[in-house]
Structures are given as C-alpha cells and as structure tokens.
Amino acid sequence: MATSRERGALTHPDVHKLSDVNRDILKILSRPGKGWWMLFGLAAAGVGLFLVSWGNQIVNGIGESGLNSPVGWGVYITTFVFWVGIAHSGTLISAILFLFRAPWRQSVYRAAEAMTVFAVMTAGLFPLIHVGRVWHAYWLFPYPNSRFLWPNFRSPLIWDVFAVTTYFTVSAVFFYLGTVPDVAAARDQATGLRKKLYQVISLGWQGTDRQWHHFGKAYIFLAALATPLVLSVHSVVSWDFAMSIVPGWHATIFAPYFVAGAIFSGVAMVITLAVPIRKVWGLEAYLTTKHFDALAKLCLLTSLIVLYAYLSEFFMAWYSGEEIERTAFWNRLFGDYWWATWTMLTCNGLVPVMLWFKRVRHSIPALFVISFFINIGMWFERYVIVVTSLHHEYEPFAWGIYRPSLTEMGIMVGSFAWFGFWFLLFTRLLPPVAIAELKEVLPPPLRKQSKEAH
C-alpha cells in the first residue's frame, strides 16, 4: 500500500534489494526445519488431547465439567472470551492502524491477521462445547422451522452469535484480500501441486496497474468496514455479562473496557508469536526492534486503559454504597478467588509498568516474557469476572465454589494447541510477512543505490 511511504516509515536498513524480500520470506514456505516439525507434533498432540477431552464430555455428558449451580459459566466461557479477545489485535493492526497511517504495521500485520482468523476459529468452538449437547448447536441460528421457534433475540448471547460470525467473515475476507499479491509471488516460484493451489488462491493476479488500483480501493473499503467491528464484537461479548444484574458484571464501562483488554491481550499475543517466527526463520531484518517497540507501546497504552477500568470499578463499587456491590468487589480481592484477582492485577497492571522503559521495550527476550505474563493475566481477568461474580451472587444459601475438572482443563489447554496447529500450517502455506507492503518501504532499485549495495 502506498501509505507506507509516509515520512518516518520504518525502513529495514539490513534489507538491500527488493529481490531479497521474495527470497527471505518465501523460503519460509519451502523449508520446514526440525523446530517446525517439533512444534507441529506438539500441536497435533494437543489437538488430540482436545478431541479426547471433548469426546469424553460428549459421550458422558456435561457433568464431566466442573460446571454446576451456582457457577454455570466457567473455564469454557473464560477461554471463549480470551480467544475472542486475542482476535482483536489483528484487525486493529491491519485496519485501524492502516487508517491512522501507522507505517510500522507492515511487518506484523499479516501474522496478526492470520492470528485473528484462527483465534476466532478457536473461540467459536467454545459455545459449541459449552452448550453440552453440541448436536443441537444449530438452534443458535435463526432459521425458519416447522415449529416457528426462534432464538430469543433479546438475549445478548444471540447478539454474540451474530457479532462473532460477522467478525469472522469480515476478518477472513480482509486477511484473504491482503494475501493475494503475495500468494502470486509465491505462485511464480512454486512447482507442482503447490503451484496449482496458489494459482487458485491468487485469482490470476498479475500485478497490473488496474489490479493494484482495485486492490487498494477494496483494501481501504474493508479497513473502514472492519474498524467499527473491532469495537462492536467485544462490546457485544462484554454485554453477555453487563446486561445481567449480577454484581461485578453489571457495569456501564464494560464495553470499552473489554475492547481495550482484548487489544491488550491480542497485541501481547502478536509479540508472543512474532518472537519465535523472527528467530526461527532469521527475519531480524524485517521485524526490527522498532516494530517491537511500537507493539510494546500499544500494550502499555491498553494496559493503562484496562487499569483505569479496574480502578474505576473498585472505586464505583465502594462509591455506590450498595451492600451487594461492595461485597462483590471485596470478595474479588479477598475472597475465595483472591489469587486469581491478584494474578490479574499483577500481570495486567503491574508487569506492564516495565514497558515504560525503553531498554525493556528494545529487549526482545524481555518483551517475550512480559507478553506471556499479559496473556496469563488476561485469561485470569476473564476467569475473575466469570467465576467470582457467579459463585457469590445475591443469596448466601446459593454460594458455592467452582473447581475446573480435568476435562475442562484438557479442552482449555487443547485450544491453544488447536490455535497453534492452524498457525503453524499458515506459516508453511502463506507468506507470514506481507511481501508487497514491505517492498513499498524499501528504497526503489535505482542505479545509484544498486551500485552502493555492491
């Protein structure tokens, strides 16, 4: 995209020629190393664990999970919200940062978009798992049927079905559109079956002026369409909670608070994924410390927004003067699940404080570790919201403790493997760094420069 040519665009001092880009990025597709196969084996095993756990629940019933009255939502909903959240940064980076003309996005956005698509695919499994009788899952969709039964359109859970499927559709299209020129580049080098596949995917891309023109128009149009979706999806997810009057859920700030948290965790996940990609395939020249610096700053900003939301929730619970509100938040901090709350506060509020320091932002290992903390913290944030609010609702006789079962933990851990499985396949099939956009920010191959390069 021409936008990357703005002043101050990050260039890549160690990339000398345009042809280097094709070579460096496309080699990822052709040579799976030992590391890749090991990771892939691990992911496949995890998917096995996932299937076994889910199979156990399908055969023996939802009783295999730890869900029971009063905590009817547990690890499944926590993990669902976690993955929907992860899905946010992809579109943020590719659409919103595109509209804001932030040129540093070009190196990371392809991986982030892929992450979005796979994260929604992972998240989408959890409502199916959670409903228990998965063969009835199609009841969630409004379709004309013989008994004139419709889902309850007033339920935020149904809004969620629409929000998430819309988001999935738009981000998948957006992701696909961006890959077309790059797949064409891969097509020109591939042979055999791969070439056939790329020919289909690249839609006959020739890189003519006319095609680029249409491509640019479609891209900006989809970016504008996807931008409100980033806000809407997680807002609707937050309303699954906020619409009810469960203390700890019913807060007006929930929508923007969830969106900020989603971007926070999503950007952390981009860092978590980008570090090994950079290392394994030697992409240091493309994913420079400047890119990580920018990602870290985004993490810091969203961490502050999330912290504002935490503090205003605690303050407002106290300020309300309502017994129920105050007890709910006291219980969060010092009740049965105090460890989850303090994990959340430490990982999301305290650990990111380190990102204020440039030295930390420029240290890839440090960022990698911090991004793990953020991922853990954001999972616990949802766990805190879901479980602590339900286990301590209005009537004391109905209070209870929830303990996740092995089946639930198996499915939760397995979901990471499922996500990793798709992501690893993606790195083998599609160029994980946007070739065409990278070339936009490299100096054009003028005679003078090519002389210098030699």
Added chain:
Amino acid sequence: MAHIHLPGEIPVRYLDRSKGASTVAGTLVVVGLVAFVVRLGQDAQSAWISYVTNWLFFTGIAMGGVLLSVATWITKAKWNWSLRRVSQSFVAFLPVAFVLLLPMLGLREGYFPWIEEMAHDPILQRKAAYLNVPFLITRNVVAMALLTGLALYFVYLALRPDMGYAKGAEGEDEVRAGWREKLSQNWMGQDAEEANSYKRMTTMAPAFVIFYAVGMSIFVYDWAMSLEPHWFSTMFGPWFFMGAFWGGIASTALWSLYLRTKDRVFHHEIGLQQRHDLGKLAFAFTVFWTYLFFSQYIVIWYGKLPWEQAWIIRRSAEPWGGFSALVVSLCFVVPFAGLIGRKAKLKPALLATFTSVILTGLWLERYALVAPSLHHEGDPIFTIWQPLIGCLFLGLYILAVRWFLSTFPAIQLWQPKPDPESTEAERA
C-alpha cells in the same frame, strides 16, 4: 493517501491583534457577567447550574485541545504540523478556568443535594469519605492545578525553540519581543533547544494523558454525577473526557478555519490534508461518542435497576425527553450524516458548519448532565440565561486564545526531526 508536505522553512506569522474582535469578546464577557449577577439575584441555583455547565464545557474543550496536541505528539503525527499551535493555544484559557473554578468551590447545599441528604440517608453516609466538602475542594483544586501546570509546561516547551526563529522576524512588536525574551531565558542555541524540548515533551506527554483521564473523571463525578447521589456509572468519566477530547478536535478545526481567513500563509498551510484529517477525526469521534453513550445507555436500560434507571428516565421522560433527543441528534445524527462524505471534510464552510453543530451539541449535553438532576417541577427546562451566562465563558475563551495566537507564532516553526534511527523511505 497523500504524502504530507512540510515546507523547508515555515514563515513566522501571528494572528493580527484586532480591536474589533477584542471589543466583541469583551462585550460578551460583560454581558455574561451581568447576566450571571442578575440571575444570581433571581434564582441562585439556576445561575450556578449555568455557570458550572459552561465551566465544564469550556474547560473541557480547552483541555481536549491540549490533549490533541499531546496525543499527536506521542504518536509522532505529522499531518497536523500546521495545527499544533492552534490546539496548544487553548492552554491560555486554563489559568482563567482555574480562577473560574474557585467561586464554584464555595457552593454548598444550594448545589449539592447530598450535603443535606447525608444526615438521614444511610447509603449516603457510607460515601461520606468521598462526598464531603473539604475533600471535594482539595481534589478539585489539586486536579485542576496539576492539569493546568502540566499543560502549561508542555506548551512552554513547544514554544521555546520557536523563539529562536521568531527573533527579528516580520511582525514582531514590543509585546511579542517581550514574551520572546521571557521564554528564551538561558537560551542554549537553536539545535540544543529543539533537542531538549523534543526530549522533555516526549517524556512528559504521557503524564498529561494519565492525569487528564483521572482529573476529568473527578470533575464530572463531582459536578454532575454526585447531584444524584444514589446514581453511579463507571462509564461516566470516559464519556465525559472523550467528549471533551472531541470538543477539542472540533474547536481546533474551527479556529484553524478562522485562521485561514486571516492570512495568506495560514490559508495555504492549513490545507486539504489538514482539513481532511480534522474532518475524519471529528467524524470518528461522532461515532465514538455515540458508542460510549449507547454502551452506557443499553446496560442501564437492560438492567432495569431502579437506582440506575432514575438518571436515564429523568432525561428521557418529559419534560426533558425532547431536549435529550436534540442532544443526540446534534452529537450524532447531524454530524454523522454530514461528515461521512469527503466533500464536507474538505470544504471549509461545510466543515465549519458541522464542527459548530458538534460543539453546540456538546454544550447542550453538558447542560443535560447537570440540569435535570436539580430541576424543580414546573420550571422551564432551558432559559435564555444559559447562553447569556455562557457569554462570560465564551468571551474569556476567545480573548485567551486570541491573545495566545497573536502573541506567539500561530504556526509552530520547529518540527520534530525525523527519527535518526528510521531513515526516510523516499530519500532517493
């Protein structure tokens, strides 16, 4: 999207001092002051409601304008290079706003219902650690002092390197030279000054953003939310301070369009790019304001809790329903439909119209946050006194901003150097 063109040398230009404009603004101040005093005699509570809502509005847009220059500084934005000074100029109103805050701190039972209700309401008694007069005064003074101080320091740093360029430039008179002398004490040389300012501004900018969020939340909790002491909403702070940011953007647009009519240089440098981007931001925040408004509304509507609903019902039922609908149409319907296209963002007349609509909508919104909570049945909901007392604030705001833009170069002359670590793409 266009490449952002920065001229190699930016000419020094001041906004002309204009007797006419000063007279108009001065008249506004006098009219507002007289109106306030007269209204104070008639109906003290109503007078104070007008005073406080206007304070919230004008302090908000002034803070929001500074926030725009701070936020674009943090993100290393270049498109607004010719508008930086315009949004910085709002800082001149902040010391005035600080003084205007002081009489508000004398308000007691006549404005804050919780002072009397505290005695016999057990729920309110639990809030006594926050809702008490000494703490109210302390936190407002501290928040305002901190925000004003940080804003002034940021703008001071932004102005300082310009003084090197302004020296001996065309249009410098005694007053301007006097301020230049004051601002360029301990001058370290042009390059050192620029490097120093750049470093310090970049370091302190996030602090302003953090205090902005906290401080503005404190203001709106105290001057609007606490008027219905049983009501609370975690969204209230963000809704208010993002609205203020939006107001800062809209008024930056209006002032820059005004500058364009005054001088050929302004006319040329506040170009298509700047108008298009301002228009896009104003449009985006239209949607964002509505998003925040709706997210708060739907949670309360769906939850149907009596103490939460009361606030919404008071504003949606008669006699306030029509007024609230007007606020929503001025803040959402009209600017959304108007600014969605490209033409409205580029045409100065259209951009000015729609940003004025936005500012009017926000001004009415501030009133709708406060007035219905204190409304007595049978009283008119909106009287001519509201705009009349608003004249006091409008006049002072115009005087302050005009003073700033006519005393200091109205386009920032130094621009941050491109990051040495990232070389430019199109050098070749």
